[in-house]
Amino acid sequence: MKTKFNPHFIKAALMGVIIMFGLQYMDFSKADTSQNVLVAKEILQRSDEIRNPDTPFSTRMILTEYNKAKVTDKMVLMVHSKKQQNNAQYRSLVAFLQPSRDAGKLMLQNGNEIWFYDPSAKNSIRLSAQQRLMGQASNGDVMTTNFSLDYEAILLGETVIKDADKKSRAAYHLHMTAKKNNVTYAFADFWVEKKSYHPIKAKFYSSSKRLMKIAYYRRFQKELGEIRPTEVLIIDGVDTNKVTRMKMNDYRAITIPEAWFQRSYLPRFKG
């Protein structure tokens, strides 16, 4: 039997094609409508609250470096961090506890003012932001950066992504662009779990769009009143054989006087 031609179905089908293909090829990265930006900012802020405690805190950070899956180095740091009142940026005092050769070394980061103190030389040296990125300690950046403050974000869409434990998670996919030149990474992609705002994964890029680091957040547990990631796995974007595992434990809410975030205090900081 010959099927009767029905123009309504054709019209509906074509409409469907237009809408669906329109959706597919809509470039969310350019859809920086105020609505999109607001949603993205909200997601970023909620995720920031989970990544970093709002109150001044200290945590012990154990950094284990792997090269081709073999442990090559290990470092233990004590990090004291506090959000600045006027701009909500985190400032940090980092004490090197291990290895013995580095014990007592200190680093202060107060915005773009970075000082490194060596107890054997009893001397503080100013570092550039690029110098801070050297070595394992630089991975602390991935933890204490206030993304919502440093980056303009847009929501690229919703997706399902595997976390570090290879479990699928429904997530928001954000693309972030640094607001200022002095932000460590110019661009980033960030995946945040939809239901909990837990960070799942981030990819950080240089201004030339070169992939610098890939971070996976895992081992979520309650610390200072919030379920937070206590471990971050960081893959070197240039040499993917190099992976750093950053474990945080012994979170404590502490009082940190404002006066401590300056070069003059460094020789006195005991970690």
Added chain:
Amino acid sequence: MKRFSITLITLCMVLTLSPLMVEADNSENVDLEFLPLLDNDVSEDDLEPISATEASGFTFTLDNMFQATDWKDQSQLVLKLPRVNNENWRNLSRLGMRGGLLFSAGINFNIDVLLNAYSVQHDDFNGSDDLRLDLKEAYVSWQQSPTQFIDIGRINIKNGVATGLNPTDYFKVGAVIDHNTEDVSQLRDARLGTVLIKGQKLWDGGSLTLLASPKMSDKNGRWYSDKGVIGLNVQKSNAYQRSMLVFTHKLSEDFSPEHIYYNESGNHNLGLNVSKAISNQWLSYVEWSVGKRRNLIDEALLKARSENLLSPSIAQWFPDDKGEYYQHQFVMGASYTSALNITTNLEYLYNEAGLSKTDVEDLFTAGVNSQNNPMAQGQLLSISGLAKTRGESFGQHTLFLRSNWLDAGEDGLNLTGLLFYDLNDDSYLIQAEIAYELNSNALWSIRVANYLGHNKSNYGSIAKQQTATLLLEYSF
């Protein structure tokens, strides 16, 4: 047709919605392949309280430094003294202990000591001469409040933002224990503290530090100076009465100048340290000092002049003592760090108290005219010796370049090169170092320094042609 339309719509939905809603971002999951040990749990040792600092509060360092020297041909040198010991090598073994003890009520005790054992070619080991315990630091610190501190004892005080030489590092003069490198960043580790009392007050964005240091001795051969293994060497650290006031204040984000007032035996000095980030890679800095003092030549010849022992061949070229007057020193510099982790510092150093081009010419003319007069040669050599003791440049205009590559192609491999270029006479000093961290406790390094230039120049007149230093270090 209806079925065709429904199929078409369904197909379109599958095609279009799939990238948005299902696990379609497979390229992202590829990154998981780079992760090691994900199937294993965290080993328990990661969770141990494992800081050496936390456990004992002390860090120990054991190192051995072997230095070989290649000397220039004596006959080619304009300034020379008869060599006492024609040694071509020397060795220094050291055991260091650094740390602190925390007592109650915010009081802690800090100590940094170094036991040195020297051995030199053609010289038998003698315990009283070749063993020395340096008490680099020993002081009690009292934290009155989280922002107020008082320290008393022997303390290392260091100032300055520059990398090559530091005009505002006033307490460096005479304090270096062993001058076995030309890299000031390494010399800072080999220096005696000064006996002093220090008070410090911090506030949000600023600090004020006041310290006073008494004159204890300027004589040798005493138990409190250089006599015996445990001579305190206070003649190196406390030969003058000194005081200092340091004020820092944050003027804007990323800009906190350090202002210094320093008084030495009644002579006033002012210092300033400023640094500013230009970008993520670039830093700029300026270090400036002005103070009342003699120039290098007059200060070095002061004793000879006062005792009427100044050689006539020198007096002919340097007849008058210009006395003390305000003289400037400054360093302007910038550093750049590349994506490969190479940090390069370039600095211009001006030292008004140093030798001008004419001074250098006169100095070597006096040297040529006093070839058979060891006393005159000694007096002339004391000028460069004083520059070294004071930690300042010999000439008035110097360029400094230092480049440091961390993890140079391999983790733990660090390369450093530096150059001092005397703009007066085109002589230069270069030093290159390879250091390799064997593990988190041990490292070795090889350092080679060359002193180059014609024989009537600053670096060309140095008796050493080249030194090579092998260092092995173990920390625990």
